[in-house]
Amino acid sequence: MPRVHVFARDHINTDEIIPARYLTTDIESELAKFAMEDYDKDFVNRVKPGDIMVTGADFGCGSSREHAVWCLRGAGVSVILAPNFARIFYRNAINNGFLALESEDVVAAFEDGDEAELDMEAGKITNQRTGQSVTFQPVPQFALDVKAAGGWLEYMRDHSKAELEDETLSAESTEAGHGHPGHDSDENLAPGTQRA
Amino acid sequence: MGMTIAEKILAAHSGHNTLTPGQLIECKTDWVLCHEITTPAALRMLEERGMDRVFNPDQIVAVPDHSVPAMNIKAAQMYQKLKSWVKDKGIKHFYDVGRGGIAHVVLENTGLMKPGQTLVSGDSHTCNAGALGTFATGVGSTDLAGAIYAGMVWFKVPETMLIKVTGQTQPGVTPKDIVLEVIKRIGADGANYLVMEWVGDYIDNLDMEGRFTLANMAIEAGGKTGIVAVDDTTRAYMAERGVTPDQYTEYQSDPDAKYKVVVEVDASQVEPTVAYPHIPSNGRVAGSDHIAVTHAYVGSCTNGRISDLRDVARILKGNKVAEGVQMIVVPATQLIWKQAAQEGLLEIFVDAGASVSYPSCGACLGMHSGVLGPNDVCISSTNRNFVGRMGDPSAAIYLASPATVAASAVAGFISDPRAYNHTLGGAAD
Structure with a gap:
């Protein structure tokens, strides 16, 4: 069962996720060695493939460096949950088919080292220690389709403009403007996704 | 319903008459700005996928700036990668070490980027160019690769925050103080996913250099870009660079444009921050x-x-x-x-x-x-x-x-x- 790594502070920025001094490479396995170094030097020693990160709001603010997504994925992180994400980090996650899930209550529900079960279909994550479940916003259909295509470049190459503009990214979940995801509405639910 | 400058520019670059915030669009990029830190990754992605081409070598501006002159051997290799690509693809606008500087400031001064245009770059301070009445925003290397390849990028049409700055600053108070005051008020994610549109008589009286500072800092509030509408100051700035109004499109927000938030600042009350x-x-x-x-x-x-x-x-x-x-x-x-x-x-x-x-x-x-x-x-x-x-x-x-x-x-x-x-x-x- 995947382990949860909690980084509770808001505004964890790209300089903490992957400092600029390591930007002379774009190789994921190299970047992985330095993931979160300026926040927690020991994280890379603890994280195992498939693990889950839970973070405070506005995760990934600052630089546009996609290295922030690559280093975390390279280190083994399979999914990040936060109340919301900074804009460029969020689109970088989508473009890489990397799961960044928005969940208002997730930070309070976990302690570092807890084990968790993620249910994408039900849109919830369950803490195995406490039995508590919290929901997350449905992944926008566009993000799912980019993921299925293998990434944004593949999607762009293989889809028409009309297909793209027919996608949904209107989910309130991406309106992280004021630090709080908005209310759910049925038309924003991705097909195959149900609210818990 | 009325539209903002950002919505109008995005509509014109995606083949729409009107746009609604939240809508997903395929947006044409007039310009792509490339530096040596995030571009090599984009080029590697394109090469690995057999997509190694550029949408238009005349509409790409390449400026090595982050680690130049090369700080170590790895940085020198990234610089070499950018430079060899520039040569290989015939990238028209290349500002090498000794002829350029910091990419955003080089670009603003060239007259290449004109009001009404769109720009993306693998750098979060791309929003700088919004001071010219453009839509300019930072993206990651994958988006940069897509823009280099196809001259397009996906956007969720953002809502806009209106920042109205009135009055005049005390002597010794600068645009940097104004923008630090605004970010202090709205928070480091106060404009996350939003465009920051600057208006008011303080902005009307502000020179282009000060406007660039304001637009540049949009990302520090999480903003998608900062925008200042075209006026005589903008026109004069472009004219000094040999660009006349018939060569660009001016957009103004409609009186009934919808803003998500309005922030009002009395410039005379702002202190050195x-x-x-x-x-x-x-x-x-x-x-x-x-x-x-x-x-x-x-x-x-x-x-x-x-x-x-x-x-x-x-x-x-x-x-x-x-x-x-x-x-x-x-x-x-x-x-x-x-x-x-x-x-x-x-x-x-x-x-x-x-x-x-x-x-x-x-x-x-x-x-x-x-x-x-x-x-x-x-x-x-x-x-x-x-x-x-x-x-x-x-x-x-x-x-x-x-x-x-x-x-x-x-x-x-x-x-x-x-x-x-x-x-x-x-x-x-």
């Missing part, structure tokens, strides 16, 4: 605490322009940087460096005991040429004061205007630049 560690929203009045500094840094795409250097020079003239303070001044481009030399500013810096560096992003992001060590304390005219941003994670970064940086460098501790208001209005102003 310093963002304390470790977040740009942590603003306080300059000099309200006694904070000794070890470093003073003037530069970056935010505040490395000629007006910034003049501000620093009027304060440093006839003064010395305090013992124990390392001051570095980085003119943002070769042209600004030359102008500063011609105006005698560089001599003033050197006489004061400041080190004048070559145009580069340098220590702003902790790459080279002034990186902070453990427990250093830096007053800086740059844009970000996150943990580790300028070097060691234990260093403290205080963000301020160039004037506040200069006043602090002389005093040896963070100081209110209004003590030098008697130097305003002179030849160096």
